[in-house]
Amino acid sequence: MDRVTFTGRLSDAHLVDHLARCRAVCFPPFEEDYGFVTAEAFASRKAVITCRDSGGPAELVDDGVSGFISEPTPHALSVSLRRVMDDAGLAERMGEAAAVRGAKLNWAAVQGPGVRHSLALPTYPFQRQRFLIPFKTASRRAAGPSVHELLGTRLGVAGVAAQFERVVSATDPAWVGDHRIAGEVVMPLTAYLEAALSAARQVDATVTGLDAVEVGEPMPLREGESRVLQVSVDRAAPGAPARVRVFSRDAAREDAEWALHASALASHAVKMGSRLALNSSPEPVSNIAASVAEDAAVLGVVWFAIEHPVAAASIAAVLLVAGLAMLYVLVRVVRRGVRRWRQRRDGPPAYA
Secondary structure (H helix, E strand, C coil), X not given: CCCCCCCCCCCHHHHHHHHHHCCEEECCCCCECCCHHHHHHHHCCCEEEXXXXXXXXXXXXXXXXXXXXXXXXXXXXXXXXXXXXXXXHHHHHHHHHHHHHHHCCCHHHHHCCCCCCCCCCCCCHHHCCCCCXXXXXXXXXXXXXXXXXXXXXXXXXXXXXXXXEEEEECCECHHHHHCEECCEEECCHHHHHHHHHHHHHHHCCCCCEEEEEEECCCCECCCCCEEEEEEEECCCCCCCCCXXXXXXXXXXXXXXXXXXXXXXXXXXXXXXXXXXXXHCCCCCHHHHHHHHHHHHHHHHHHHHHHHCHHHHHXXXXXXXXXXXXXXXXXXXXXXXXXXXXXXHHHCCCCCC
């Protein structure tokens, strides 16, 4: 190693100086396409030592005539190098043969008579330019302007009232990284509701809320991965609410399976499901009866609280405790479901 010097990149003047003073050129790349180093060495009357798996250089060198083609092993390469180092006459004769071989590189014969396909490429770093043919990035559909942070662009899709699409990740939108379950970023339920409500309002600006919300699969957003988020608003029958659904799939695979995260019905007033069914009825009797019953129930509760405050307070306390107990049970069920989902995702444990 004392006789080996790694010079790094050489200027054109230094490269010519080295080619003039060297005994031979060792060029052992792996599957090189052409090898301009070989052509430069031939033009400088220098033999070239290369390997059988070097590609283009192995095709240009005549083994034993204009250089050596060695096996791609350190021992075989060192043997070829020692031969030219120990025999200056051999290196000179091979260099003369290399010059003759290099003189046969006829570009006119390659291009054809009267045809010029040459391109003047830059030779200095500050002159470098891109010579690639520009092309338009292929897209499966035209993307329009973003209509909402969670909806992205509106797509022209047949069979639905509207469909929106955007790509989400653990860092986009930026706030989603603050919502984590067991240390993993997960799209929050409020994002589904906001996306569904905004999509419904893009179709009908008079929509004020969502009814019959159903929550499906969670949407984990792992580091370095992205998901395509789509929100679809179905066409609604006259007098009926429109259904809004939130889907996503892996952005890296076009054939990835779509996961349903949430669905809801667009509403023009926030109502319970029974009241929504009553209001969608074409006859007025059910609406009138439901409204009278609601008003009577409200008046009855107020009267009871005024006439029997202790009993009303006791009932309220019992209902509060029952509500807290139900909330505790619901939290345990959700956490158990998340743990089971993570176990299914990570697969069964490996046993020794």
